[in-house]
Every structure is written in structure tokens, then in C-alpha cells.
Amino acid sequence: MDALLAAVGLVCAPATLISLTLACLFGFILGALPGLTATMAVALLVPITFFLSPIAAIASIVAAAATAIFAGDVPGALLRMPGTPASAAYVDDAFALTRQGKVGLVLGLNALCSAIGGVIGTVVLVLFAPVLANFALKFSTFEFFWLACLGLTCSVFISTEDPLKGTISLLLGIFIATVGMDYTTGYPRFTFENPNLYEGISFIPALIGMFALSEIIRTMLGSNRQTVDQAMRKRVGFSAVLQACKEHWRHVLRGSALGTSIGILPGAGADIASWISSGVARRFSRHPDTWGKGNLEGIVAGSSANNAALSGAWVPALVFAIPGDTITAIAIGVLYLKGMNPGPTIFVENADLLYAVFICFFLANLLLLPIGLIAIRFSGFILSMRREFLMPPLLVLAAIGAFAIDNTVFGILVMLVLGVLAYILEENQFPLAPMVLGIVLGRLVEQHLMQSLISTQGSVIGLFERPMAGVLGAITLAVWLFPAARWAWRKVRA
16 A cells, blocks of 8 residues: 555656656657557657656656557548558448548547556556466467467458458468568568568558558549538537447457457557457447448447557566567666566565556556547548648658658558559459458468477477467367358258
8 A cells, every 4th residue: 555655646746747648649649640650659759768757757658659559540530541550450430430420439439448448458457467477478389370360360350241352352461471581491582682572561651551542542533532521520429429338338348358368468469459359349240241331349349459458568568578569668678777677576676666657557548538539629620621632741641651660762662552552452342451461460370380380390280289279279270160161051951
């Protein structure tokens, strides 16, 4: 209790509260710009943390990450240009609802579900950090291989009604993920002797091209040129947001649980959590035919999983100094810099500072609600402009985002090529979501598969020998075989 009271005093210090508030605004601005991710927002804050107290520094990182993830939903809903990779999982539904005049409902749900997911993740972090960290550390390359395969399987759930086109889109994404040096031999694949391709195709420029540039092309060519009418700018009361959240409370809890669980696994992160949560929500949806056309279930599930995963990633970071994602990797460095050495002893040696970090988590997630209201007001200004007038400055921002990842013009070239490809695919009713998932998880599947086969000397049976790997493998194979078994059962009954 003494440590908790001391933590409250540390958090209530003016410097800490000011740092947390300014970091929220900073994260919101960067997250709303296509290509500038939550990781980049946190990385840009690191030099500033040198001049802050330990709690103010960590509070800034937590606040910037939480608001940047939410802010990525804003351009996705308004312009179909996800600001962060995690927002891409449900961008089609968000934009479809905006076109139906429900932008206030969409952004309100994004803010509320992100706050709920973040709070639930923080509660799990506070209560079960040591136990969950021990569980997460038992995951090896075998378990991660099956988890990545299960994530790829979600493309079946988030695809359109045409499974063939969804499968083709997924295979295109996996093919893009194979570009670069072979993981085991180091031999270049599909690089055409271009050194820029040796490290593979960077995901952020690819994402910007597939969503931002394709939408810009579509608008400028006239297939989506329009002025948003007054119906699209109508206001939605917060009571409607609460009612929608109440109706989909199962998806909120499921998304929060999945997000926290996946976030705890080192290297998984909010992006994978969002895609898997949205895919599971579609699998259990009563109206799967409305997905991509304005279904709230995917938005609720994905938004809840985003911030829950951010909280979950801090479990192995605080307990064992193992980063759960890129954000916590940066945060661990700041913790060491400020004398808060992460590890099992942090619960004894720095209990007051640790409690203060937990309180900062709660405050950062609760601040998402007023920031969400600001985003809704801001959306009215964006929607009042003709879309073709917005496209030139957005193209400049997209190019800056693609360039900023590796500081090379090649990132802009990647954006252009994949943007044109995505435009052609969408014009022919090929979904982009499976392609994005293939790019995200394709390389992870290959790396963990090769590591696993090397350790088992090529034995495929070894992929099932570990208990958790066997369970995940059985679940994945069952999901793969279920459509064929259902088809055969229908044939037998007929």
C-alpha cells in the first residue's frame, strides 16, 4: 500500500501529467499520418525522454503508443488509408460505414473499444504478469510456426465471398514475402541483383501503396470522385456508441482476450492481434455476408485487440526484459537508461515505480475517449472537402511515409508498384486483406518452419512433439480440413 500511494504521488506530479498529455497529442498526430507508425512515434520520443523523470519518460512512451494505434483508425475511416498496419484489418468496414453517414459511430467505437481493450490488457498485466510471462517463454519456434499458420488461416475468414480470389490474393502476399535473402542459405530470391531487395520488401511502404495510393488513383481517375454529402457528416451521440458497444460486447471481450494473449507472445504485436481478432470475429459472425460493407463486429474486435496487445507486450518486457514488440524493445532501453532494470527483481526493488507505470497505462487508455471526441470533430472538416482536393497533399504525405522507413527513394518505388497492383486487383474484385496478411506473416512462417526443421533434422513429425505445438498444430489442421469435411458431409447427406 505504501508503494501504491507513492506511485500515485509520482503520477500526479505536474511534469508527469503534462508529459503524458503532450505525448497523447503527439502520438495522435503521427498515427493519423499514413506510414508513420506507433513504433516511429515512440522512437522519435526517445531523445526527449533523456530530459524527463523515469515515470514521465515511460508515461510518454505508453501514451504515444496507445494513441498512435487508435489514430491509425482515423484516416482509415475517413479516407480508406489506414494510418497504422493494425488499422488495415478493418479499414473496409470503417470506410463503408463512413459512406453511410456513420463516421461518428465508427470513430467513437474505435476510441471506446481501444480504451476498453487497453484497460483489460492492463488489468491482466497487473494481476498476472509473472504467470503469463512464464507461459509465454515456453513458446519455441514450433509454437510460433503454428501460430503464424493459424494467422494466415484468418485470411479465409476475412476474405470476400469468392474463396478462389481470396486464395490468389493470399498467395500474392506470400510471394511478396519471399523476396529477399533466403533465411537459411542467404541466397537472394527474386531480387534481380538489386541490393535494395536483399532485405525484402519493406512492409510499411507496401501497406501505404496498397491502401493509400490505390485509393488516390481510384479517386483521381473518377471511379470514386465525389463530394461527401451532408448525411455523411451527421453527428452521432455517444449514447449510440455505447449502445453499439453493448450489442457487440462478446466481440469486445473476445478481442481484448485475444489481443492480450497474442501481445504477451514475444514478436507478435498489435498488428497480428488485430488481424487474428477480426478473422475470429468473422468466423463467429451471424452476418458474415456484410463484412467489408459496413459490419461493426470486425471494427469492435480489431480495435479491442489493438491496445490490449500493447498492454500484453509489456508482460515479458517487465518480468524478463524480453520485448513483446518493437515498442517495448524501445521502452526496455529507456527503462535501463532511467535505472529501472526490468526483470523479476523489479517487483521488489522498484515497486513504487512499477505501480506508477501501471497507473500510466490506465490514464493513457482513458485519455483515448476525449481524444476520440476530438477526432470526431476533426472528421467533419475532412469530410466537408472534395476528395480529389485532398489527394495531392495525401500523396505527398504517403511518399514521405514510404521514404521515412529506410530513408531511401526505393521505398517510394515500392509504394508506387504495389499501389498500382492493388488498384488493378480491387477493380477486379480481388480482396486486399489476404494479401496484406500474406506479406505480414509469410516471412514469419518461413523462418519458424526452417528453424524447426533444422532442429528436428528435417522431421515433420517433430513439429507436433511439443505439447503446445501439438495442440496448435491440431487446431490449425482442423481449421484447414473443416471446409473439405463439411463439403464431403453435405455430399453424403445429399
